[in-house]
Amino acid sequence: MTPMAEVPLWAAIPIAALLLIGAGLTFIGSVGLMRLSSFYDRIHAPTLGSSWGTAGIVMASMGYFSVLQGRPVLHEFLLGVFVTVTTPVTLTLLARAAVFRDRTEGNPDVPAREPLPPAAGAAPADGEPS
Template identity: 50%
Template sequence: MNAAAELPLWAAVPVVALLVLGGAIVLIGALGLMRLPTFYQRIHGPAITVTLGAGCLLIASMIYFSVLQSRPVIHELIISVFILMTAPVVAMLIMRAAVYRDLRAGKRDTGAMSGDVYHLPSED
């Protein structure tokens, strides 16, 4: 018999719900990455949903292994903190690099909402 069969019902229900919710959120983010037209719109899907979807999956893992081992499992907390600190920063840096790349290429549509934030180099 496997370990999942020994999981009590009070722990199995939240684990299954969190796994399904986390998987659905990550799938929606992947669909957003695939369906949105521009890079600046496309980056928001994974940037937001990776954090929330991974959080649901990590909480489900925490509950599952804490119940089976009869002690708190904190590895997932460390992973969660790392993801929460790095995912938004990485997304912001990727977007900023794309804006600067577009500005250097001379594109007018850089994704910035107002023209006061970024300026194209003057052509003298």
């Protein structure tokens, strides 16, 4: 018999629910990634998977191994923290790159950056500040 039979029922139900919530949200996020029509809409879709999609599955895994081994198993928590901190960084960088590319091509979807008034700064604000 698999070790799954050793998990008592009161723990199995919340673990299963967390698994389904996490996987469901990740699935919906990917549906959005596939179906939404513009890049700036699509950039919102993976955040579903990276916020509560990851949290649900990580919490399910933590609960399962904690119950199975009879002591708190917390290392999956690090995975959740890591994903929560890194995904916004990558998405922000990607958004910046996309805005920059669209602006240099003069794409009308993105608000163009009008030059600064002369009082605030001498140089026209057409370049990307590095």
